Amino acid sequence: MKLTKSQREILSQKYDGKCAYCGCELQKGWHADHIEACVRNRSYVDGKGWIFDGTFEKPENNHIGNFNPSCPKCNINKHQMTIEQFRDSIKQYVQSLNKYSVQYQMAKKYNLINETEIEVVFYFETIK
Template identity: 45%
Template sequence: MRLKKLEREQVRMKYGGRCTYCGIELGGRWHADHLEPVTRELIPKQNANGTWRLDAGKPLRPENDHIGNMMPACAPCNISKGSQSLEVWRTWIARHVNSLNLYHPIYRLAKAYGLVVETAAPVVFYFETVTL
């Protein structure tokens, strides 16, 4: 769905100009995310130079493509969420701590120096903490 300028501003101000998920103040480059995902079929297409790419085709959940389902999101949150449902993404985020401990020596070092403290707190999104 292509939002008109006024609709886009309405989406941006839904949570006071903050990202629905992390709560950061949105700058000029933010995304209008579908809370309930609108996934699209991927269609392989060959470029003129012979290489292949995947193009987004028709929506598989067109019923989710409406302004009431649009949320303001910072680029990192929207890109991270992708086409995941909110609960799947919540679990995915929580599991990343284990990945950091296993594969990222700088994270382990920062933790050893007390710069990072793991809390095992549940993932709570910004929009779940505010009242409109």
């Protein structure tokens, strides 16, 4: 569903103008995230690429109550994941940085990185 301007305004205030996930201030161009994914059906057409047909794999998830305000980085990284899959994905980032990022490895070697074992807690989980 495409949100109306007033629906977007209400959604942006769901967590006082902050991203539901990381808690940063929402900027112009913030995303309306489907909490439970609502995958758009598409098919590949030669010469045209992926074409969305306007239908959804889980149309029951396409309602205003299933939206969270999100910064683009959180929304794009969450993609079609559930909240718990997104949490697990973020948990893997440090492991991945240690394995693949030479810059991260060097920064760690020079004590610029302080790794912790804290749990990934989303901003909306800290609000009551």
